[in-house]
Amino acid sequence: MKVHYEGTAVSTRLLSDHAACVAEWKAIRASHLANKVENYSDVAYNYAACPHGFLLEGRGVGRRTGANGNQDLNRAHYAIVGLVGSEGLTEPTDAMLSAIRDGIELLREHGAGTEIKGHRDGYATSCPGGPLYAWVQKARRVRPPRPRPPRPRHPLSRRTTCPPR
Template sequence: MQIVKRSEFGWGATGASSAKPTRGLVIHYDGSNQRLENKPHGACVVYWKNTRSFHRGPSRQWVDIGYSFGCCPHGVIFEGRGEGRAQAAQPGGNTTWYSVTLMSGPDETPTEAQIEAVRELRAYLMGKGLGAAVKGHRDFYSTSCPGDRLYRLVRDGTFAKPPKGSKTTPISSEEGDVSAQDVIHGKHIVMNKGEDAEKKVSLAAFLQEIETEQDQTQERLDRIEAKLDSLLVKLDDASK
């Protein structure tokens, strides 16, 4: 894994507050096409510095660049706010998830090196206690981010695969000797949640869907709890 620390950009320590993201990794994009894959790597450095300047400028007035990390088309990981820090990337998940932008726009397809860099970053963070889930920015907020191309890769489990060269311990199955690596990379599970037709999805995509449904359920429970609290306050005031 090749990572460029923020100090190498001439940046001091981030002013972002401390946090302990444990849920997973959120994928972002820029919103406009950058075509950095066709430019020298120095253009990626310029882009990263400009992004930080924009985020700290009068338009956003954030304390630092909004993301935890960035992955450029050349397969290099750039440190943003870094580990153990709150972000300004996805409302509702800035302290519980890490964020990474692919520095690209809606018409750009990530390079293989870029995808591998995301996988390496995720594996590294999972080694420090991060959960396995991968989501897109739009899973938290009404936005086009990370664009349809990247979001398809989120949903089909592309970013959730282990990086090349990683070792996966085989796990026996009562229905046949199927290893975890077989399931993640080649096999699929059949889902039928009441639809007319069954659909085959990868294990990573299946786990991602469960994670999304859990979050949606928790949001509904939080809203119900807030309404109950409000009702109790009104009943208490009425009894006085």
């Protein structure tokens, strides 16, 4: 898992307006699709986490990220971006960190490994910024959760798990 940030100024308006988070995510996707140098087929990240604790889907699970480049060190990593930047909104909220953790757990349920790194751990960059990188350093020392045994599922249910009894 590689954790990223936007690396540019991010408006503090995102703190008070979730619609601004969605607009920011759409703008990131549009800029990646318009980038003819990288030739992305979608937004480069698998997921984004907003200050309100929402996990926003990018490439999702099972798709190679475009955010880490083609270097051997980065090829095997999924990418989650926190909607924070180098100016303005620079501090991840507790809700954002929780959403990043949810994204990590979701990707692990679909085959991702236990490694958590910042983008700077394989490339000369300041990404994911000081405050988010401090969290990454703490998170990598946390023992990953044990896999849960599959729960029985009713054959006609569309839910992936049964409700608690």
